[in-house]
Amino acid sequence: MPSTSYLDKDFGASYYDRFRPSYPNTLVHKILSYHNEKTENELNTLVEVGCGTGIATKLFMNHFKKCIATDASSSMLECAKNTLPKDSNVTYKLAKGECLVEDGKIGLNSVDMVIGAQSIHWCDFYTLFEQVHKILKPNGTFAFWFYTQPEFIELNGFNEIYYKYGWSDEFMGKYLTPFQRHFFTKFTENDQLMDQLKNHFDDIKFEVSCYSKGHSDPNAPYYQTTEMSMSDLRDLVKSWSLYTSWVKHHPNDTIDIADRFINEVIEKFNITDENKLFKVQWTTFYYMCRNK
Numbered sequence: 152m153p154s155t156s157y158l159d160k161d162f163g164a165s166y167y168d169r170f171r172p173s174y175p176n177t178l179v180h181k182i183l184s185y186h187n188e189k190t191e192n193e194l195n196t197l198v199e200v201g202c203g204t205g206i207a208t209k210l211f212m213n214h215f216k217k218c219i220a221t222d223a224s225s226s227m228l229e230c231a232k233n234t235l236p237k238d239s240n241v242t243y244k245l246a247k248g249e250c251l252v253e254d255g256k257i258g259l260n261s262v263d264m265v266i267g268a269q270s271i272h273w274c275d276f277y278t279l280f281e282q283v284h285k286i287l288k289p290n291g292t293f294a295f296w297f298y299t300q301p302e303f304i305e306l307n308g309f310n311e312i313y314y315k316y317g318w319s320d321e322f323m324g325k326y327l328t329p330f331q332r333h334f335f336t337k338f339t340e341n342d343q344l345m346d347q348l349k350n351h352f353d354d355i356k357f358e359v360s361c362y363s364k365g366h367s368d369p370n371a372p373y374y375q376t377t378e379m380s381m382s383d384l385r386d387l388v389k390s391w392s393l394y395t396s397w398v399k400h401h402p403n404d405t406i407d408i409a410d411r412f413i414n415e416v417i418e419k420f421n422i423t424d425e426n427k428l429f430k431v432q433w434t435t436f437y438y439m440c441r442n443k
C-alpha cells in the first residue's frame with residue numbers, strides 16, 4: 152500500500168489549504184446533473200473520501216441535506232473542521248476509504264453520492280470500490296477527479312523538468328508507487344481501474360483535459376486554467392506530501408528540493424521576475440459512475 156506524509160500527525164494542513172486550487176463549478180454541476188438524470192435519485196447524503204481540508208466539501212455540501220467528510224489524516228480533518236462553518240451539515244470521520252463501513256460506521260445502502268477529489272489514488276482501489284458499492288444506494292453516484300499538474304503553456308520544455316522532480320523516481324516522485332506514477336502520467340491507459348470499476352458500477356464516464364496531449368476544450372466541465380508565477384509554483388510544490396516525504400528523508404540537503412526544482416525552471420527560461428505571471432492549464436481528469 153502507498154504511504155503518504157498526509158497521514159503524519161504534524162502534516163502542514165493549513166499550508167496545504169492555502170496553496171491548493173479549488174475545483175470549477177462546471178465540474179460540480181456536471182456531477183450533480185449526472186446524478187439527477189436518474190429521477191429516483193435523491194440528494195440526502197453525501198460521503199467524501201479523502202476530504203482533506205474540505206476544499207471540495209465546500210462546493211458540494213449545500214446541495215445535500217447531510218455530508219460525511221472522511222479522511223485518513225487527523226491533521227487534515229482537524230483543518231477541515233476549523234475551515235468549514237461550525238453550523239454546517241457536515242460531520243467528520245477519521246476513516247480510510249478502504250474502511251468506510253467499519254471505521255466510518257457508514258450504513259449499507261444509505262448514501263446518495265460518494266465523491267473523491269484528488270484523493271482516491273492513496274487507496275487500494277479494489278477495497279475502496281467494494282466499500283463505496285456497499286454504502287451507496289442502487290443507482291447512487293460515485294464521482295472522483297484529479298488534477299495531475301499545471302502546464303505552463305508559454306514555457307516549452309517545462310513538462311520535462313516537472314516530470315524529473317515531480318513524477319520520476321529520481322526526486323520527489325520516488326514516494327509514489329509505480330502504479331500511482333502510471334495512473335497520473337498515462338491517465339488514458341488506466342484499464343485496470345476501469346475493469347475494477349465495472350465490477351460494481353455502470354454507465355462509467357471518463358473525460359480528460361490536457362493541453363500537451365491536444366485535449367484542450369474550454370467548454371469541458373473540468374477545464375481549469377489560471378495564472379501562476381514561479382513563486383506560486385514553489386508554494387504549490389511545498390504543499391505536496393511528496394515534498395514533505397523528501398524533506399523528512401533528506402535532512403542534510405544543502406538546497407531545498409522545491410527551490411532546486413524552481414531554480415532549474417527559472418534558469419532554463421531566463422525568468423528574471425519570480426512574480427511574473429504565466430498562463431497555466433491544469434491537466435485534469437474525472438470519472439463518474441452509478442452503483443449497480
Ligand SMILES: C[S@@+](CC[C@H](N)C(=O)[O-])C[C@H]1O[C@@H](n2cnc3c(N)ncnc32)[C@H](O)[C@@H]1O
Nearest residue numbers: 157201202203206223224227247248268270273
Ligand atoms: C491531495 S489530498 C486531497 C484533499 C482534498 N480532497 C482536496 O481536494 O484538496 C489527499 C487526501 O487523501 C487523504 N488520504 C490518504 N490516504 C487515504 C486513504 N487511504 N483513505 C482516505 N483518505 C486518504 C489524505 O489524508 C489527504 O487528505
